[in-house]
Amino acid sequence: MEELLSMYGGTDFSHSVGDKVKGKIISIDSARVVVDIGGKSEGMVAEKAFKEAEDFIKTLKVGDEIEATVLVSETRDGFTILSFRRAAGDALWENIELVSENATPITVEGKGVTNSGVTVDVHGLTGFIPTSQLGHDAAQNPQSLIGKKFQAVIIDYDRDARKVILSEKEVSEKDELARARLAMKNVKEGEIFDGVVTTVYDFGCFVKIEVPVSKKNKEKVPLEGLVHVSELAWEKIADPNDVVKEGDKVKVKVVGKKNEKLAFSMKQTGKDPWDSVVERYEKDAKVKGKVMKLTDFGVFVQLEPGLEGLVHMTKIPPGKKLGRGDEVQVYVEDVDRENKRISLGLVLTEKPVGYR
Numbered sequence: 001m002e003e004l005l006s007m008y009g010g011t012d013f014s015h016s017v018g019d020k021v022k023g024k025i026i027s028i029d030s031a032r033v034v035v036d037i038g039g040k041s042e043g044m045v046a047e048k049a050f051k052e053a054e055d056f057i058k059t060l061k062v063g064d065e066i067e068a069t070v071l072v073s074e075t076r077d078g079f080t081i082l083s084f085r086r087a088a089g090d091a092l093w094e095n096i097e098l099v100s101e102n103a104t105p106i107t108v109e110g111k112g113v114t115n116s117g118v119t120v121d122v123h124g125l126t127g128f129i130p131t132s133q134l135g136h137d138a139a140q141n142p143q144s145l146i147g148k149k150f151q152a153v154i155i156d157y158d159r160d161a162r163k164v165i166l167s168e169k170e171v172s173e174k175d176e177l178a179r180a181r182l183a184m185k186n187v188k189e190g191e192i193f194d195g196v197v198t199t200v201y202d203f204g205c206f207v208k209i210e211v212p213v214s215k216k217n218k219e220k221v222p223l224e225g226l227v228h229v230s231e232l233a234w235e236k237i238a239d240p241n242d243v244v245k246e247g248d249k250v251k252v253k254v255v256g257k258k259n260e261k262l263a264f265s266m267k268q269t270g271k272d273p274w275d276s277v278v279e280r281y282e283k284d285a286k287v288k289g290k291v292m293k294l295t296d297f298g299v300f301v302q303l304e305p306g307l308e309g310l311v312h313m314t315k316i317p318p319g320k321k322l323g324r325g326d327e328v329q330v331y332v333e334d335v336d337r338e339n340k341r342i343s344l345g346l347v348l349t350e351k352p353v354g355y356r
Contacts, residue, residue: 015037015039015070015073015080016070016073017070017071017072017073018069018070019069019070020067020068020069020070020086021037021043021067021068021069021070021080021082022037022065022066022067022068023035023036023037023038023043023065023066023068024036024063024064024065024066025060025061025062025063025064025065025066026042026062027062028057028060028061028062031046031047031050032044032045032046032050033045033046033050033057033060033084035066035068035082037068037080037082039080040078041074041078041079041080042078042079042080043068043070043079043080043081043082044079044080044081044082045057045068045081045082045083045084046081049071049081049082049083049084049085052083052085052088053083053084053085053087053088055088055123055124056084056087056088056091056092057084059091066084066087067086067087068082068083068084068086068087069082069083069085069086070082070083071083092123092124092125093159095123096122096154096157096159096164097157099153099154100154100155100156100157103153103170104153105151105152105153105170105171106122106123106151106152106153106154107149107150107151108120108121108122108127108149108150108151108152108166109121109147109148109149109150110145110146110147110148110150111126111146112146113142113143113145113146116130116131117129117130117131117133117134117142118131118134118138118142118145118168120145120152120166122154122164122166125162125164126162126164127152127154127164127165127166128163128164128165128166129152129165129166129167129168130165133155133165133166133167133168133169133170134168134169135168135169135171135172135173136169136173137172138168138169138172145168150168150171151168151171152166152167152168152170152171153166153167153170153171154166155167155170176221179213179219179221180221180222180223181260182213182214182217183211183212183213183214183220183221183223184211184223184257184260184262186211186212186214186215187211187223187254187257187262188254189254189255189256189257190253190254191253191254192251192252192253192254192269193209193211193251193252193254194209194249194250194251195207195208195209195249195250195251195252195264196208196247196248196249196250197244197245197246197247197248197250198224198246199246200240200241200244200245200246201240202229202239202240203228203229203240204226204227204228204229204230204231204232204240205226205227205232205240205244206224206225206226206227207224207225207226207227207250207252207264208222208223208224209222209223209224209225209252210222210223211223223262224262225252225254225261225262225263225264226261226262226263226264227252227263227264227265227266228263231255231263231264231265231266231267231268232244232266232267233266233267233305233306234267234270234272234273234305234306234307235302235305235306235307235308236292236308244266250266251266251269252264252265252266252269253265253266253268253269255268267306272306273304273305273306273307274306274307274337274340277307277335277337277342278335278337281303281332281335281342282332283332283333283334283335284331284332284333285331285332286329286330286331286347287303287329287330287331287332288327288328288329288330289301289302289303289309289327289328289330289344290302290325290326290327290328291322291323291324291325291326291327291328292308292324293308293324294322294323294324296313297312297313298310298311298312298313298315298316299311299313299316299322301328301330301344303330303342307342308342309330309332309341309342309343309344310341310342310343310344311328311330311344311345311346312343315344315345315346316346317346317348320346328346328347329346329347330344330345330346330347331344331345331347332344333345
C-alpha cells in the first residue's frame, strides 16, 4: 500500500490529537460544522466543541478558510473531531482590539457586584467596570445591572492576562462626557476657580468646579479634581477631615492636567509663608510657638500655620521635658529660605537641672 501511495503521489493524512490543521468549511447547520481538511476524512466541530464556539461560528460561512485543533484523530464514522477554540479566541481578541481602538460600544451582560465595580460577560470573557466608570444611575444601583444586557466601551485590555476593562458611562452619559471634554480644553494650569468639596478621603479631597463648554457656548459643566493632602494647607495635615468637609466652598488652583484628570491646590491660592520669612523672623528674634513633633534629633515647633522650625536636641537642657501641643518661647538662630529651614533655640525661663 505504501508503495502504491508513493507511486500515485498518495500521502498519509492521519492527524494526531493537538495538531493544528487548516481547512475550508463545507457545511454549517444548527449543531455542527464540517470542514475539508484535505485528508482521507473530513473534520467536524460538534457537541461541546460546537457549543463553546457558537458565537464565533455565527460569524462563519461556507467556503471560509479556518484553522482548527484536532480533538479526536478519527471516529468510527471516519470524521476527525475538531475544535475552534483557538480560532474563536484569536477572533475575539482581534475584535476587542478593533472596538477598543474605535471606542465602539459593545453589548455585555452584568454578572456580579464587588466593592470596586461590576463584573460583566464580554462574549465569554470576564470583564470589569470600575465604579468610577459607571454612569450616575448605574452607580446609584449597580445591582440593577446583574443579569441585564447593556452597552459599554472597552477602555483597556490585556490579552495575556485575559483582562478587559470597560466604561458604562461612556455610553449612558456620552453627551455629558463630550461637553466635559470640550470644557476641559479650556482649563489652564495656574487658573483659580471657586469650587465645592464633594468627597473627603485620607489622601485628600475631590472638588467640583464649573467651567463653560467653550468660548461660544457659555453653558457650564461640572468638572472634578483632586486636592492631595499635601496641597490642602501650608502646614502638614494628618487628617483632611480636620481641614475640609463635604459641601465646603473653597478656592482651588489648577496645578496639573493629565489624561482628562485635574489636580488642584487649595494652599496655593494663598501666599506661601516662606516667601517673607526672612523679613518676619530676624536673627535672635524671640517668638512663641507650639510643639508639633518630637524626634530623636530635636523638636519641631510651629511658629505659624505652614511654618515650623527645629530646636535641635543639643539646645534642649537636660531634664527639660517637652510634649506635643506645649507652648514654648523660642529664639531664631538661623533662617534658610531656599531650603525652607529655620533653626531655633529655647528661651530658658527657669534654671536647667544641675545648674549651680
